[in-house]
Amino acid sequence: MTVQPSAQRAFLTVAQLTHAIKNTLEQTFSVVSVQGEVSNLKEQSSGHIYFTLKDREAQISCVLFKGNARQLSRLPKDGDQIIVRAELTVYALRGNYQLLVRTIEFSGVGELLLRFQELKTKLQVRGWFDPARKRPLPKFPKVIGVVTSPTGAVIQDILTVLKRRVVGFHLILNPVKVQGDGAKEEIARAIEEFNRFALADILIVGRGGGSIEDLFAFNEEIVAHAIFHSAIPIISAIGHETDFSIADFVADVRAPTPSAAAEIAMQETARHVDFLKNCQKRLHQMLFSRIREEKRRLEGFTHQPALSSCYAILGSYLQKMDDAAAGLQRALTQKLMIKRTQLTAIEKQLKSLRPHILIEFEKEKLLRLKKQLTLRMSQLFFEKKEAFKKLISHLKALDPKNLLSKGYCLLFAEKDHSVILSSRDVEQSQKVSIRLHDGKLTAKIAHIEHL
Amino acid sequence: MTLSFEAAYARLEEILEKINSGKLALDESLQLFEEADKIIVLCSKKLSEAEQRIEVLLKNREGELIINVEGKPQTQDFQTRGS
Numbered sequence: 001m002t003v004q005p006s007a008q009r010a011f012l013t014v015a016q017l018t019h020a021i022k023n024t025l026e027q028t029f030s031v032v033s034v035q036g037e038v039s040n041l042k043e044q045s046s047g048h049i050y051f052t053l054k055d056r057e058a059q060i061s062c063v064l065f066k067g068n069a070r071q072l073s074r075l076p077k078d079g080d081q082i083i084v085r086a087e088l089t090v091y092a093l094r095g096n097y098q099l100l101v102r103t104i105e106f107s108g109v110g111e112l113l114l115r116f117q118e119l120k121t122k123l124q125v126r127g128w129f130d131p132a133r134k135r136p137l138p139k140f141p142k143v144i145g146v147v148t149s150p151t152g153a154v155i156q157d158i159l160t161v162l163k164r165r166v167v168g169f170h171l172i173l174n175p176v177k178v179q180g181d182g183a184k185e186e187i188a189r190a191i192e193e194f195n196r197f198a199l200a201d202i203l204i205v206g207r208g209g210g211s212i213e214d215l216f217a218f219n220e221e222i223v224a225h226a227i228f229h230s231a232i233p234i235i236s237a238i239g240h241e242t243d244f245s246i247a248d249f250v251a252d253v254r255a256p257t258p259s260a261a262a263e264i265a266m267q268e269t270a271r272h273v274d275f276l277k278n279c280q281k282r283l284h285q286m287l288f289s290r291i292r293e294e295k296r297r298l299e300g301f302t303h304q305p306a307l308s309s310c311y312a313i314l315g316s317y318l319q320k321m322d323d324a325a326a327g328l329q330r331a332l333t334q335k336l337m338i339k340r341t342q343l344t345a346i347e348k349q350l351k352s353l354r355p356h357i358l359i360e361f362e363k364e365k366l367l368r369l370k371k372q373l374t375l376r377m378s379q380l381f382f383e384k385k386e387a388f389k390k391l392i393s394h395l396k397a398l399d400p401k402n403l404l405s406k407g408y409c410l411l412f413a414e415k416d417h418s419v420i421l422s423s424r425d426v427e428q429s430q431k432v433s434i435r436l437h438d439g440k441l442t443a444k445i446a447h448i449e450h451l
Numbered sequence: 452m453t454l455s456f457e458a459a460y461a462r463l464e465e466i467l468e469k470i471n472s473g474k475l476a477l478d479e480s481l482q483l484f485e486e487a488d489k490i491i492v493l494c495s496k497k498l499s500e501a502e503q504r505i506e507v508l509l510k511n512r513e514g515e516l517i518i519n520v521e522g523k524p525q526t527q528d529f530q531t532r533g534s
Contacts, residue, residue, distance in 0.1 A: 167499030173507040286470050
């Protein structure tokens with residue numbers, strides 16, 4: 001159908017034009033195969049999938065209906081290089097066109113491999129893979145920086161190894177997307193950030209296994225650039241052991257797996273730990289064998305006759321001691337006997353002196369003396385008594401009463417009964433008492449005449 | 452410990468060799484055992500002096516690092532699987 005403006009109406013309606021375009025395009029591109037990269041992929045709840053297919057210069061909307069999607073062995077995702085077999089349709093309501101995808105061929109791999117080879121050659125020429133420029137890894141890294149997804153298996157594998165191999169370690173994870181849009185930029189930036197802030201002294205850049213498309217961020221120049229310019233040595237661990245990426249070539253060390261990367265990072269520390277453990281083991285073995293050996297030697301000594309019994313060494317001394325003891329006993333006995341003999345002699349001598357007889361004799365003597373003494377005493381007593389009697393009779397003879405009877409008298413003063421001894425002691429007419437042997441007289445002094 | 456690993460290991464090897472020769476008196480051997488044990492303990496301590504720390508850098512919505520007042524990137528403890 002051709003659209004000609006009519007003579008009367010020199011314009012088309014939107015619908016007329018759109019339908020004209022629709023007819024033209026849909027007839028021309030009823031079956032096409034188109035190659036491009038998947039982006040902005042969205043799966044609606046209806047099950048239909050919408051995405052954009054793009055290359056470096058252009059892009060086109062695609063829709064993959066549920067019915068067609070179900071027949072695919074693999075669904076596309078962002079970043080996939082695919083070839084779609086589709087028909088072009090125009091959606092009149094929106095005035096846009098899109099590819100109605102029937103089947104998908106994941107044949108972008110060829111393209112990716114081509115880009116990989118191109119970049120590899122380019123960087124190789126630049127000398128970025130030169131073994132001479134690879135930096136040695138620090139022997140005892142204090143901080144291990146890791147650039148990977150926080151949710152993937154890589155970080156877990158690394159942690160498992162580190163926890164098993166070393167006691168203490170410090171790890172800082174810079175979480176990044178490892179595939180899809182923006183992954184390469186995030187990875188490159190994370191490496192740069194570790195350097196800018198000097199956060200680590202070794203880096204592990206990694207992701208787990210996947211298709212070449214999955215791994216392709218690590219084949220991008222921007223990532224290679226970041227690795228090349230990192231001041232911090234980098235271990236790469238990307239994909240499986242058989243996968244080689246540009247990042248692997250530029251990195252200082254390529255580890256076949258993330259676990260291996262962790263082993264490599266700590267290998268020196270682990271080697272030292274092993275060495276020390278080994279030393280300790282050997283040391284203890286030596287100590288025990290030495291102790292066993294010394295014990296055996298000691299047992300050997302104790303089993304020798306010279307040492308098995310104390311008599312071997314001490315026998316002669318013991319004998320000497322016995323001899324000395326016997327000698328001592330003999331000497332003592334002898335001395336004792338002498339002393340005993342001496343004692344017996346003295347005893348005999350003592351007995352021969354008969355002290356009790358002597359005592360008896362002395363006793364008799366004493367008795368005799370006592371008798372004599374008593375006799376003497378009574379004689380003396382008698383004599384003294386007689387003398388005393390004589391004396392008393394003498395005394396009796398001297399009694400004034402006796403004198404009075406012989407014509408004498410005593411003169412007393414009347415008043416005081418004092419004996420008047422002198423004629424001068426009395427006065428004229430004084431009363432006096434006169435004592436005779438048989439009575440008493442009172443008289444008055446009539447005359448005084450002194451002689 | 453001021454002794455370097457190299458010097459420490461050389462001394463360890465020396466001690467092990469001496470003891471292994473079996474020519475030493477028991478006392479001397481024991482003294483060397485003690486010295487070697489001390490070296491091993493010190494070296495092991497030095498190797499594992501770092502405390503286990505697992506951190507993750509924090510980023511804002513634009514994917515930029517969050518910088519703290521000290522001008523350093525902010526981190527938080529990384530929760531490992533199963534912990």
